Amino acid sequence: MADVILEGKDVTYDMKLHHNDPTAVDTKEMADAICAKLQG
Numbered sequence: 001m002a003d004v005i006l007e008g009k010d011v012t013y014d015m016k017l018h019h020n021d022p023t024a025v026d027t028k029e030m031a032d033a034i035c036a037k038l039q040g
Helices: 002-007 027-039
Strands: none
Touching: 002 027
16 A cells, blocks of 8 residues: 555545645546456
């Protein structure tokens, strides 16, 4: 989970520096990114 957050790519708007960042993803996309990291 920390890797995904530190990478800053697949995170929700509330974890972005600017809350209106258009690159923010929804919670399912963030969860998918975390699962992908766990699976290696």
